[in-house]
Amino acid sequence: MSNFIIRKISRGSFVIPLVLFLLPAALPAQFLFQDATGSAGINTQYSGIYDGGPGVVVFDLDGDGWDDIFTPGGEDSNRLYLNMRDGTFRDITPSNMKSTTQDSVGGFRVYTRGGIAFDYDNDGFTDIYATCEGRDILWHNNGNGTFTDVTRYPARLNIPYSDNNSMSATFGDFDGDGYNDFYVARWVAESCFTVNDSTHEQDGYCHKGFPNYFYVNNHDGSFTDKAKSYGIDGDTGTTNIAIFFDYDRDGDLDLLIGNDFGVQEMPNRVWKNMLMETGKATFEEVTDQTGLGCHMFNMSIAPCDYNRDGNFDFFESTFGPDSLMRNNGDGTFTSVQKTVLPKGDGYERGDTLMKVSWSAISGDFDNDGWDDEFIVNGYENVFPKWQTDTWTLRDTSMFYRNINGVFTDYTDMAMNGKYIDIKARGGAYLDYNHDGKLDLCIGAIPIRVDPSSNFRLIENITPAHSEAPAHWLEMRFTAKRTAKEAIGTIVDVWTGGIVHSRQVSTGGGFGSQNSLMQHVGLGQYSYADSIIVYWPCDQNRHRQIDRYYSMNGDPNSRLRADTILQFVEQMTKGVAEETPQDNQIKVYPSPARDVLNVTDLRSSITKHFEIYDLLGRKQMDFSGSENTYAISVNELKPGCYMLRITTNGVTETRQFIKD
Numbered sequence: 001m002s003n004f005i006i007r008k009i010s011r012g013s014f015v016i017p018l019v020l021f022l023l024p025a026a027l028p029a030q031f032l033f034q035d036a037t038g039s040a041g042i043n044t045q046y047s048g049i050y051d052g053g054p055g056v057v058v059f060d061l062d063g064d065g066w067d068d069i070f071t072p073g074g075e076d077s078n079r080l081y082l083n084m085r086d087g088t089f090r091d092i093t094p095s096n097m098k099s100t101t102q103d104s105v106g107g108f109r110v111y112t113r114g115g116i117a118f119d120y121d122n123d124g125f126t127d128i129y130a131t132c133e134g135r136d137i138l139w140h141n142n143g144n145g146t147f148t149d150v151t152r153y154p155a156r157l158n159i160p161y162s163d164n165n166s167m168s169a170t171f172g173d174f175d176g177d178g179y180n181d182f183y184v185a186r187w188v189a190e191s192c193f194t195v196n197d198s199t200h201e202q203d204g205y206c207h208k209g210f211p212n213y214f215y216v217n218n219h220d221g222s223f224t225d226k227a228k229s230y231g232i233d234g235d236t237g238t239t240n241i242a243i244f245f246d247y248d249r250d251g252d253l254d255l256l257i258g259n260d261f262g263v264q265e266m267p268n269r270v271w272k273n274m275l276m277e278t279g280k281a282t283f284e285e286v287t288d289q290t291g292l293g294c295h296m297f298n299m300s301i302a303p304c305d306y307n308r309d310g311n312f313d314f315f316e317s318t319f320g321p322d323s324l325m326r327n328n329g330d331g332t333f334t335s336v337q338k339t340v341l342p343k344g345d346g347y348e349r350g351d352t353l354m355k356v357s358w359s360a361i362s363g364d365f366d367n368d369g370w371d372d373e374f375i376v377n378g379y380e381n382v383f384p385k386w387q388t389d390t391w392t393l394r395d396t397s398m399f400y401r402n403i404n405g406v407f408t409d410y411t412d413m414a415m416n417g418k419y420i421d422i423k424a425r426g427g428a429y430l431d432y433n434h435d436g437k438l439d440l441c442i443g444a445i446p447i448r449v450d451p452s453s454n455f456r457l458i459e460n461i462t463p464a465h466s467e468a469p470a471h472w473l474e475m476r477f478t479a480k481r482t483a484k485e486a487i488g489t490i491v492d493v494w495t496g497g498i499v500h501s502r503q504v505s506t507g508g509g510f511g512s513q514n515s516l517m518q519h520v521g522l523g524q525y526s527y528a529d530s531i532i533v534y535w536p537c538d539q540n541r542h543r544q545i546d547r548y549y550s551m552n553g554d555p556n557s558r559l560r561a562d563t564i565l566q567f568v569e570q571m572t573k574g575v576a577e578e579t580p581q582d583n584q585i586k587v588y589p590s591p592a593r594d595v596l597n598v599t600d601l602r603s604s605i606t607k608h609f610e611i612y613d614l615l616g617r618k619q620m621d622f623s624g625s626e627n628t629y630a631i632s633v634n635e636l637k638p639g640c641y642m643l644r645i646t647t648n649g650v651t652e653t654r655q656f657i658k659d
Contacts, residue, residue: 031366031399031414033440036459037452040432041088042081046454047446048074048111048133052167052187052240054443055114055426055511056455061126061141065476065564067430067515069441070128071455072112073098078130087433094146097139110134114426114511118171118180118485120155121221131166131184131511135159156222157215165189165210170506172244172253172487173479174273175281176539179217180483183227183255185239186210207261209238230283232257237266241300243508246488247290247312248331250276250639251537253488255283258298258316258508267293268301268316276541276657277638279591291333294323301508304362304371305501306340307405310492312503315373317357317510321346322375324407341400342409348395353382355395359427359509363438366462367470367521369498370402376442376509378424396421397442420456426512431519436472436562437462438519443512471522471561475531477504480569481538488536491518491567495525528559535569541591541657543640546570585652587643591659598629598643608646613639633658 037043046054057070066083073079077098081089111133120127125141136159139147151157164186171182189210211234214227227233237259244253252273259266270292271283287293297319303312311327324340325333337345348355359376366372375398382395396419400407411419426443433439437460444454464470473493479486489504500520507514522528530549537543546569550559586599600607609631611620619636636658643654 031401031410032416032461032463033399033414033458034461035418035420035456036087036439037455037457039087040457040459041090042069042071042441042455042457043453044071044073044079044455045076045446046072046074046443047076048113050133050165051423051425051445052133052165053111053113053425053445053511054454055131055168055509055513056428056441056443057115057117057128057513058428058430058441058515059117059126059513060516061117063126065566066434067432067517069430070115070117071443072114072130072511074111074113074133075109078112083432085434089432092145096149097147110137112137113166114168116169116171116182116506116513118182119483120180120182120217120223122179122483129169129171129182131169132164133166134164136164136166136184150221154221156224158213158225163189167239168241168511170242170244170255171485172506173483173536174244174253174255174275175216176252176275176482176537176541177217177219178482178538179219180485180487181214181216181223183232183242183244184213184215185242185257186212187240187260188238207238207265209234209236209259209266212236212239212242212257231285232271232283235266236269237262240298241508241510243301243303243505244487245303245312245505246490246503246536247314247327248272249312249490249534251488251534251541251543252276252281253536256292256301256314256508258301260297260299262295262298267295268298269293275539276537276640277659279541279659281539286331290331292325294325294335296323299356299358300360300510302360302362302373303503303505303508304373306362306371306402306407308370308498308500310499310501312501314508315360315362317360317375319356320354322357322360340405341407344409345400347385348377348382352385354385355379355382355398357398358425359442359512361427361429361440361507361509361514363429363519364472364521365399365438365460366401367437367472367523368468369500369521369523370404372402373400373407374398374427374429374440375400376420376424376427378422378444380423395423397424420458422454422456424456425510427509428507428512428514429519430515431474431517432457433459434564436474469524469526471524471526473520473522473528473559473561474564475502475518475520476516476564476566477518477533477535478566478568479535480571481542481544482536485516486535486569487516490534492532492534493520493522493528494530494532495522495528522561526561528561531559531565533567533569537640541640543655544569544571545642545655585645585654587654587656590655591657592633593659594632594634596631596633596643596656598631598645600627606647610644610646611636612642612644 061068069081080093115130215223241258252275255271257269275281302315316323356379361374377395379395399414401410422444440458477486493500502518533546535544606625
């Protein structure tokens, strides 16, 4: 039986709130967002020492398939909001989580800023890690509505009481042992001025960053910081954002680092996980080889596949013009900012005032099949393009619509002039009301003229059009061989000859975590032709690939659109296929270094062999009628491959690893 289920949409007693932003009669491809903060019951204040925060943490706290929200309060109260499944949220914050400004042991003030949510001890309950100004906090979910601070004991996290400046965090099972590990991005430790030796006048700034943390799970409720031993700690710059992400689709989690002040100091960094290549989870820096070492004031990294080629690209937000790095499909990336992003990107209201982008959020917001970008901006003083003084003008968030692989500024249409005019910082996507459209939750710093909630729930109410239907699929994943959150799982949804690629990740918003739900817009198509799920590899380098097909294009099949699917990793020895595996065919060894042996115990029959990489690119093709073959795989790059064997019109598939 296939290990996924379909959840039918049930709006129940959901009441659609009044539309606040009115537009003319609906037209195809028209967007519409409205502020649903008040009607949804979100009301949270935030204040901190620095402008670095707040982030937003979206996660499914109670496992009911509906996303809940954690909002860090800084000096104010943290809030934990439970989704009531009727368009509203209920504040269920435990008393000991509300106020964190007074540390119970050291007496130092703690200001929560952002965080992540994951089950670190595999007890079935989602825990919360808060990044902070001051001591970070790991809250253990006790399963009864209460949380316990376990930062010092038993988790044994090596965090100073008073000397800490964490911005963001990311988690995943980097070594495939079934337990989540996590990485913490830490910002500026100290700043200084540089002085001209000749004039003895100040001519610039310098910044020293805190070492980043990499906490490896010990399987007993504790962690060990191994950032230094893996070489991914102190020489990273002043880090704003970190994200575990399988950028090369080889089955293991790589690490991407986004640094602030990269123009002056350390650029962005990329570390490739070598688990699939060597059998051991270690990191090798590939920054220069990939071309992702951008020098920028990097605030966030948003994975996407903007051109629908099956390769993951990265939208990177910054001070001024943003960056869009196109994946070339060969392990390298190229900046396409000048040709793909809107003219004037990086400037506010007319190419004169420089904006500050904090969180970039990628997603198909109109369900037309192309990934769009919502860019969370916010700086009260927007800087003139060629001047050093500032103007008192607030920076507004932007919406870029993707039209056939090129982005167009659709902010005015999406907001109808009702701009999100706040000092926004963090941001994450979710579908809080299960209507198949991506909504947003945004965190902001308080400003004098806006005493309302510093967090905004932005509902996507883009109208459907009979002349331009916008179908969709939403998917959740549960891994079995690796940690259950399935971070790094890649799903390819095929429809009409088009592939829509997604990857389960925490997302790259500033101090934030996206929903782990993966959303795909299908446009005019009312069903998917196929869904291929590439699960992360385990510590033995086994990578499960599950395939699901529509039955002869039947729109009533299990892959029909406008539904929510839940996938559970199958525990087969090979690849899940429509045709059963024939145990008479043996493929060994795996990993194979030089030669892959294929033995067929049946009588000699002409067979056709094809080897594909995981992007579906053919690497080898030949035929033969022997019982035993020794296939040279010397020319293949290390990684995971598929061997397809066709006999009398029947195709069978085997997975193998090339060392």
